[in-house]
Amino acid sequence: MTTAPSENVAPVRGAGKDVVLQLDDLSVSYGNIAAVKGLSMTVYTGEIVCLIGSNGAGKSTTLRTISGLLKPKHGDVVFKGRKINGIPGHEVVKLGICQSPEGRKIFQRMTVSENLDLGAFTRNDTEQIAQDRERVLELFPRLRERINQKAGTMSGGEQQMLAVARALLGNPSLLLLDEPSMGLAPVLVDVIFETIQTIRDQGTTVLLVEQNALAALEIADYAYVLESGHLNMEGPAAQLLNDDSVAAAYLGG
Template sequence: MSTDTQASAGTVRGEGQEALLQLKSINVSYGNIAAVKELSLTVYPGEIVCLIGSNGAGKSTTLRTISGLLRPRSGDVVFEGKRINGVPGHDVVKLGICQSPEGRKIFQRMTVSENLDLGAFTRKDTAKIAEDRENVLELFPRLRERVDQKAGTMSGGEQQMLAVARALLGNPRLLLLDEPSMGLAPVLVDVIFETIERIRAQGTTVLLVEQNALAALEIADYAYVLESGRLNLEGPAADLLDDPSVTAAYLGGH
């Protein structure tokens, strides 16, 4: 399926919009091992876009490359029309790309409040930081209840909420979420995905990596399927939910 696929009746995806993010034939390797091969994708403002695929498909590597933690061997990462290959990770955050990493990576010995403060470490707009902090505590009421609690003493679901909230304190225009439902009970998975939809409704574009393909496709606008580092399939998420090959490979045949 091409990026010109009709996203909905009478509407072409991205029509009249400049892309927020483009990956142009990127190749990423760990030493001599190729992890991502000739990958191209596009994210438009206001979308939820998901990357799905099995373990080792290159999903997390793709996010790490966008974040500036890895540098592509070839190809370009373009954000808001500017090539950002080689921009250090902390400067990528300043550009408006923030990531909630796989495994949460919160600072366990710090309080919830201190973790949130670190999410805004590149910012100087004190009044807006306070406003954004209040907003994430409204998104995640459990964090408000535990604001002075050591992060490492919270449940896995609460720690995941904190990881997402911390990323939001960077005031991203593009939020990268890497496996936000990993290891969570089903009821908390529902909470996380409902919150992702609310984040998008508030104006933040989301690029989501998720092994729970069904949950991801149900909230996404557009999806890319990776297989062994290569793009295998792409299209409107609703179409992929009905695609027999996707159903068989990633949705358990349902």
């Protein structure tokens, strides 16, 4: 006699999904200073995964290592089953990982249009680039209005939209977002996070680093908490959102 499974059993994370990114015992140092210490984490296709923690926890270092801008001292970065340690950043972009960096890093003297063109610098599929360009202009209508404006003359929120849009022009299967809400008014934070959900819904997996832990946990599927370079906690985002220790440390609880 078989027993029917309980309706209350939680779904297994990643069931039926491919692993997009795997960090295996990753350690990264700046000289003698250890910034990331033995970090292991997994990102499945179709997820928004957030990495939260205080300043100096190693969050941005982790993204920079995934992007090929830093080399790990120990451990592996595995993307779609391929170890990508030591691959140059522009080659990582070609593989399908694009980053919107902390502080936006847009080309201020170039127009919005020129910034978007540079987002596709590794590609030669002209028709698809045009479709992707139209897609990001639909995601961020303000950029269409500013298309010929110098990027440096736009507001902080508009520049953040451009940084994300530029990354999307690389046609990533994994989008890395580093502090997208930094310095933005609350109404623009809402717009950015709603758009991140739309990006995921359109088929792009997202790894999000964010100090606004509340906003990140509200839209994420899964979360990792870093503390002084170590993985301190992980779990479904909804579960961490209601965790007393997370609330006390990161949510003002």
